[in-house]
Amino acid sequence: MVNRGRLWAIARKEAIQLRRDPRSLALAFLLPLFLIVFFGYAISFDVKDIRLGVLDYSQGPASRRLVESFQASGYFQVTRWFADPREMERALGRGLVRLALVIPPDFEGRLGSGRAAPLQLLLDGSDAATAAVAQNYAEAIVARFAAENTLRGMELRLPVEAEIRIWYNQTLESRNMVVPGLVAVIMSIIAAMLTALTIAREWERGTMEQLISTPVTRTEVVLGKLLPYMAIGLADVAAAITAGRFVFGVPLRGDLLLLAVLTLLFLVGALGVGMSISALVKSQLLATQAAIMLTYLPAILLSGFVFSISTMPWVLQAITHVVPARYYVAVTRGIFLKAVGAGVLWVDVVAMVLFAAAGLGLALAAFRKELG
Amino acid sequence: MVQAVEAVELTRRFGDFVAVDRVSFTVARGEVFGFLGPNGAGKTTTIKMLTGLLAPSSGTARVAGHDVVTDPRSVRQQLGYMSQLFSLYSDLTVEENIRLFAGLYGVTGKRYRERRDWVLEMAGLQEYRDRLTGELALGHKQRLALGCAVLHQPPILFLDEPTSGVDPISRRSFWELIYQLAREGTTVLVSTHYMDEAEYCYRLALMHRGRLIALDRPGALRRRVTVPILEVEVDDAARAVEVLAGVPGVLEAAMFGRRVHAMVEEESSGRKEVAERLAGAGLSVSAIRPVAPSLEDVFVALVRRSSGEGSW
Numbered sequence A: 001m002v003n004r005g006r007l008w009a010i011a012r013k014e015a016i017q018l019r020r021d022p023r024s025l026a027l028a029f030l031l032p033l034f035l036i037v038f039f040g041y042a043i044s045f046d047v048k049d050i051r052l053g054v055l056d057y058s059q060g061p062a063s064r065r066l067v068e069s070f071q072a073s074g075y076f077q078v079t080r081w082f083a084d085p086r087e088m089e090r091a092l093g094r095g096l097v098r099l100a101l102v103i104p105p106d107f108e109g110r111l112g113s114g115r116a117a118p119l120q121l122l123l124d125g126s127d128a129a130t131a132a133v134a135q136n137y138a139e140a141i142v143a144r145f146a147a148e149n150t151l152r153g154m155e156l157r158l159p160v161e162a163e164i165r166i167w168y169n170q171t172l173e174s175r176n177m178v179v180p181g182l183v184a185v186i187m188s189i190i191a192a193m194l195t196a197l198t199i200a201r202e203w204e205r206g207t208m209e210q211l212i213s214t215p216v217t218r219t220e221v222v223l224g225k226l227l228p229y230m231a232i233g234l235a236d237v238a239a240a241i242t243a244g245r246f247v248f249g250v251p252l253r254g255d256l257l258l259l260a261v262l263t264l265l266f267l268v269g270a271l272g273v274g275m276s277i278s279a280l281v282k283s284q285l286l287a288t289q290a291a292i293m294l295t296y297l298p299a300i301l302l303s304g305f306v307f308s309i310s311t312m313p314w315v316l317q318a319i320t321h322v323v324p325a326r327y328y329v330a331v332t333r334g335i336f337l338k339a340v341g342a343g344v345l346w347v348d349v350v351a352m353v354l355f356a357a358a359g360l361g362l363a364l365a366a367f368r369k370e371l372g
Numbered sequence B: 001m002v003q004a005v006e007a008v009e010l011t012r013r014f015g016d017f018v019a020v021d022r023v024s025f026t027v028a029r030g031e032v033f034g035f036l037g038p039n040g041a042g043k044t045t046t047i048k049m050l051t052g053l054l055a056p057s058s059g060t061a062r063v064a065g066h067d068v069v070t071d072p073r074s075v076r077q078q079l080g081y082m083s084q085l086f087s088l089y090s091d092l093t094v095e096e097n098i099r100l101f102a103g104l105y106g107v108t109g110k111r112y113r114e115r116r117d118w119v120l121e122m123a124g125l126q127e128y129r130d131r132l133t134g135e136l137a138l139g140h141k142q143r144l145a146l147g148c149a150v151l152h153q154p155p156i157l158f159l160d161e162p163t164s165g166v167d168p169i170s171r172r173s174f175w176e177l178i179y180q181l182a183r184e185g186t187t188v189l190v191s192t193h194y195m196d197e198a199e200y201c202y203r204l205a206l207m208h209r210g211r212l213i214a215l216d217r218p219g220a221l222r223r224r225v226t227v228p229i230l231e232v233e234v235d236d237a238a239r240a241v242e243v244l245a246g247v248p249g250v251l252e253a254a255m256f257g258r259r260v261h262a263m264v265e266e267e268s269s270g271r272k273e274v275a276e277r278l279a280g281a282g283l284s285v286s287a288i289r290p291v292a293p294s295l296e297d298v299f300v301a302l303v304r305r306s307s308g309e310g311s312w
Helices: A004-020 A022-042 A061-072 A085-093 A107-112 A128-151 A174-205 A207-212 A218-246 A256-281 A284-301 A314-320 A324-338 A346-370 B043-050 B072-078 B094-105 B109-122 B138-149 B168-183 B218-223 B237-244 B267-280 B295-306
Strands: A050-056 A076-082 A099-103 A120-123 B005-014 B017-027 B032-036 B058-063 B079-082 B156-160 B187-192 B203-208 B211-216 B229-234 B250-256 B259-264 B285-291
Touching: A004 A022, A004 A218, A004 B094, A022 A174, A022 A218, A050 A061, A050 A085, A061 A076, A061 A099, A061 A107, A061 A128, A076 A085, A076 A128, A085 A099, A099 A128, A120 A128, A174 A207, A174 A218, A174 A256, A174 A284, A174 A324, A218 A256, A218 A346, A256 A284, A256 A324, A256 A346, A284 A324, A324 A346, B005 B043, B017 B043, B017 B058, B017 B203, B017 B211, B032 B043, B032 B168, B043 B058, B043 B156, B043 B187, B072 B079, B079 B138, B094 B109, B094 B138, B109 B138, B138 B156, B138 B168, B168 B187, B203 B218, B203 B295, B211 B218, B211 B295, B218 B295, B229 B237, B229 B267, B237 B250, B237 B259, B237 B267, B250 B267, B250 B295, B259 B267, B259 B295, B267 B285
Parallel strands: A050 A076, A050 A099, B032 B187, B032 B203, B079 B156, B156 B187
Antiparallel strands: A099 A120, B005 B017, B005 B058, B203 B211, B229 B259, B229 B285, B250 B259
């Protein structure tokens, strides 16, 4: 069915065209690089060095230790000492500090006599996400401080100690989650945008007609066009993995081969979708816009890459089930962070196989229709 | 002997519009067969159906013995096609384009090198083989497109207005190539709206509004015009055509470059009538002389006859 000579002729021509087109090259190589840097460095979903202001009425050794434990946690940085409540209010209002800690005058005395020693924490809620995280951190620090001070000087140890450990992402650093997810987003972009351009361009320039007048089959055209983009896609993934490992310190724990195979399947699916869009709209501009809407945006917004699927409204949650990137993000995170195999990821593996088949099928069907 | 091309009642509709209306003809092997007609006459649509690029709405066609609908792949291996618009890849070099189409037609190895060199020489592009195709002059592009279409030495070649936009000298040398291919046994089907080019064809299919209104050798077509034709040199040809419309004894008047061709019922009375009418309208006539009918006159006359306006 597929003639190797003709397949190769198409692939070769596509690779040459790609090499000579600055726009495609930028999409293929600069955009992924930008995304890696952007998501890896600039955007961190972690909260660190939250500016903290302290209004200390107590001025004792205990209050000083409490403030030190905030500072030592790494999550907070004490940037202001307030003399009175009005100064504190101003600083919070102007955003100079995100969090204010008020230590009452009798703090020392209550702590010493074993009574409850209340503290006041004022949070700037205008950045809700940061506020929520800051609140959790602050409560944890206070709780630990309370525990340490209640037990001090006593022989008694608590019979039960709750030990919470966080798996996979021990430091809870979002970067560890971002890098694997990023691989999925990069794949979606490469696939959709590049292929959206290739077939539409041929219709626009009239070269498709010349191509069709030869004995080449549509399968050969579709597969031949796929090959160079698959190579680029794999190169980009390799770059993302390397950057993850050596720049961001996110090691690939799982099976590289499994990751490569599933990546290829995802690529074929996404490239196929891009091509069918391209064959249907026949205009480079429209095809690019449609590709962004249909693949790139879902890959970023609905794949669980940025927003956790479990916290979405049920309608969106339902939609994510048909977003292939969702399964691929699960694949990359699973293999990267948990080193799981195909046995655990079987749902996602099936999803990748289905997606690849659907993508190819769509591309061939869309292409056939256009031949009239 | 199997005909190179055989079309029977070939029809193509686009919605309500009938682009090609029950067209039937055969083309013998080695013939240079022309489609002549204005834009929109259905020439391109006919060629697209014969090359398998467009499915007919009804009717059948066989090219090199293969049915274009049921066996398009066999048809495509037997033909070369050069479309109206330049449609090689502008961002590939001359040689890369040749190599691409060689690959698609299965021309490889020693034969590839021979054919590549033949195309480069034929198109005069030996020095430009590494030049991007988009940077070539139009005449060169067209010769390269022709070269790519015949890389695999197809028995049948389809050329859809191959010389549009090219200067007359390039057009003439392009036709020499077509003749050379025909001498070597290639059947050539070519569409054009240039009357002078049409003269080069062995047989001509005159198309008008999707219909085949005449099919014959150029000389025979010319003989179908039996009324005298007067060529009028006048200062304002467009106005002259308006003035002559509806004048008794003048069957048809049409612009012919900067002159006017008028078909008249009878030569001497017609001549007098034309001169008087134009002078009466304040136009300055420098010459009126009878001429042999050109293909354009034939076309005008046959269109008139097919629409039932005249009986000559």
